[in-house]
């Protein structure tokens with residue numbers, strides 16, 4: 746039986762499965778966001794190790 750990974754979002758704007766590759770945590774703060782071609786791009790920074798990632802979300 747395959748393992749099902751449950752992800753419970755704590756914030757509405759937190760994409761599921763976003764994990765810091767540096768320390769493995771899921772705590773990010775948003776530096777800024779911008780809209781590109783109908784999508785929302787968020788620049789995030791890990792609260793623990795400071796690694797930065799950007800996420801792209803389709804805007805409905």
Ligand SMILES: [Zn+2]
Nearest residue numbers: 765768791794
């Ligand atoms: Zn981190």
